[in-house]
Amino acid sequence: MTSTKTPPKPAYRDSTPRRVVAFGRNTWRGLTSMRTALMLLFLLALAAMPGALLPQRSLNAPKTADYIAAHGWWGTLLDRLQFFDVYSSIWFSAIYLLLMVSLVGCLTPRTRDYVRSMRAKPVLTPRNLSRMPHFLQAPRTASVDEVIEAARARLKGWRIAEREEDGGARTISAERGYLRETGNLLFHFGMLGLIVAFALGKMYSYEGQVIVQANGSEFCNGGIYAYDSFNPGLRVDGTELEPFCVKVNDFSAQYTPENQPVAYLAPIEYQSGADLQNNVWKPYLLEVNSPLRTAGDRVYLLGNGYSPTFTVTYPNGEERTQTIQWATTDPATHLAEGATKFDPPGVTDAVERRTKQLAITGLLAPTPLVQGGVLTSVAPQLDNPMVAVDVLRGDLGLDAGRSQSIFSVDQSMVDDGRLKRVARQNLAVDESITLDDGTKIRFDGVGKWVSLQVSHDPTQVYVLGFAIAMFVGLGASLLIKRRRMWIRVSPADSGEGGTVVQVGGLARTDQAGYGEEFNRIADELISGEKRKK
């Protein structure tokens, strides 16, 4: 694009600064040409596509890792080239930055032209109207002034300019559809604003997920530590989160007879702002599609599941009870899997403690079916739930400094023989297992948990505003039509009074369909009467 025309220059004028300026100007022209914008649009479409075809880290990190592992050098190469982070990749950003530059470069002169054309009067009536694409002519008995008067009334809503010509003729030039260009500029500026607001949003937003037991447990937006996972924007360090608290009182799911979910409801209470000091809780019914909006943040009900309660009675009579969420492995039947871990009470010696830690792992079936001793679930609702558990004793590896999943035990401890299975049994509610050392484990029942997401995005309302501006502008720029209309009324040559009326028309956009419209208006202008459609 820069190579187009470099006229042969006399050597003495070929100074370096000049060449730099020329290069800059040519680059700018190339970049802001419609053709380049078109290519950039294509590149943008092409570059966005891998994001739909390949797993993306920001959406699903484990799946991305699996994909890379499964595809060897190819996966690694794609990863290096940022194909798993398409929308934050250098190449994607480069394309859209270029498109922005191109957009600005093309909007600047257009805005200037626009301002000029908004002030300008409709163009002079051409001398020879019959050369226009649309033309009608007819004699009238009314006077020039009368015809012009009526035409002016008919052209209400058009921008008009009247002129007098030699020989007593008068003309009106009229133009309509200026809003088209307004709409077009609104659309493009809206797009510019949207991109900027979107990018700012990526810097100042955050999103955090947390699981809360639906038994009156509380969650407070105090800091990153309160979350199970937290994705901050580039400019968020987690120290200045807007404080609010949520208390999840209950959760219920409704299902059809075919076990299809139809409603999830979590009655919660929350406090923010002054309520935090006064300890006032406000009620809210949290549902899918209706997040809690408070303190500039939104709280969503994302998921739900079950938490079995186990009570361990140690040989010395001490009791420990825990209710921990297990992970739903089958969304259709809510079969869950997890690990509830216990530290022996009153044991201070680290070595001894590491021989006596307990883990209850296995499956939880809300509506159980046992076939050949194997437990499955047949429905997602709680209906005499059962668990099938392995009890493991020994060293859970909690002191090893490695973080471990709350849903499973550290398998390397089992492989090393430091964590041994000491029992395996199916339990209904209130049933228990007694271990060889007299420890008793009772399955007390099942509670519910919900997973909540807290989202913070200070710019999203601006994004919405710009998007609406874009949409309105788009509608105007595509659907409004620019039309020109001229009428010339001259005294008839015969000198017996009466006039000749000429009407010419030009469609500046979207010519098709102007024919009929022109004929109708021209007819009314000539006859001076309003016609029914």
Place this chain on the structure above:
Amino acid sequence: MPVNETLSQYSDWSFTTATAIYLLALVFFLIEQSFGVKGRRAAERSATRVRELVGAGGPSTASEPVEPPPAAPSREAGRAERIGRMGVALTVLGLLLHVCALVLRGLAVDRWPWGNMYEYIMAVTLIAVASWLFVLRKFPVRHLSGFMLLPVVILMFVNGTLLYTVAAPVQPALQSYWLVIHVSAAIIASGVFMVPGVASICYLFRSAHERDPRKFAKFAPKLPAADVLDRVAYRATVLAFPLFTFGVLCGAVWAESAWGRFWGWDPKETTAFVAWVVYAAYLHSRATAGWRGTRAALINIIGFAVMVFNLFFVNLVTTGFHSYAGLG
């Protein structure tokens, strides 16, 4: 919300019958199309007609004859004309049944009938046929109807066999008035986009033939002139594009309250973005020297291909928030 099995059954029957009637209409249109003389005559007529539409023919529009002087119609041409009209009548009948199928489905499940892929495609094809009938009133392109009905019949056949989903209520995430707004916009836009898609494909054949009359010599002369096809494609796109934009916009607003963010590069969102950019490129290409005509038509076809990809590949192959196809 129990499902009314009887109504659902009637809906299925209506749908199947509508498909069969479209197929019959398709055959009628192909017969009309195959009358060589007639096809050429229709193409000529549309060429004259478009001169009038564009208004570029001469200084005065009012005085120009709209129809060419009626040549003494041969018996064969008269029969073709009748068959073509019957095709249109059949299409209208099919459309009525199609509407019944959709309405009954909605009544059967007591909600808006676009909660899964089967219902979605049922609605998209309905809009496609309806917009085609609308185009027929404005442009002399009846003998193209076969090309329009072909993808419709294929889609409906695939829909009724492979994608069929029993009537059922929808999951909580879909229980929102945004379902009506967002999905309706997407349906209407997709249905209307089908018209420029088909017109642009025909355009490629016809313009290749106009450049080199030896190419597609048998088939292309029966198509309307390239500028009619171009105009049909443009007018339909200009209507569908803002609708599509509106649909994407509403999708974002809904995503904000359903999924926790208004835009997250979910596969369906990404592909909608790509389609949007491609159609924007189409609109720009028509204002760019050297890109009008064939290239613009190609871009429009790519746009429609992306829409189809979004419907099938993204629903059936990838997983994302939009995995509501109901084909678990």
